Amino acid sequence: MLTVSLHGVKVVAPIGLYPQEKIMPNTFEVDVDVWVHTEPGEPWPFVDYAVINDVILSVFTPDVQLLEELAQHIHHRIKLQFEDMVQKIKVCVRKLHPPFSNEVACSQVCWEG
Numbered sequence: 001m002l003t004v005s006l007h008g009v010k011v012v013a014p015i016g017l018y019p020q021e022k023i024m025p026n027t028f029e030v031d032v033d034v035w036v037h038t039e040p041g042e043p044w045p046f047v048d049y050a051v052i053n054d055v056i057l058s059v060f061t062p063d064v065q066l067l068e069e070l071a072q073h074i075h076h077r078i079k080l081q082f083e084d085m086v087q088k089i090k091v092c093v094r095k096l097h098p099p100f101s102n103e104v105a106c107s108q109v110c111w112e113g
Helices: 019-023 049-059 067-081
Strands: 002-013 026-036 086-096 106-112
Touching: 002 049, 026 049, 026 067, 049 067, 067 086, 067 106
Parallel strands: none
Antiparallel strands: 002 026, 026 086, 086 106
């Protein structure tokens, strides 16, 4: 099994559940792992991580409010892009320094399947 990963993709976007998050953008970080089935003697499958990066960037739109939505959209679009070869995909989306009264490093949601 081959794993192709893209970790620490940073995106700044006005996404969040609270009104102030539409005015003051949040910083997000995304990790994606794609497991691909391989067979001895067969050509290596090619999962282009530039395509994964483009997929990540494409889902950060103002109509999205939740980390869960972001993770599911990224997972679904990557699955469509590489449907013939993907065994499993794990997507983790973190909101860095969420707007709480105390200091919190990040909130995170992961979608795997």
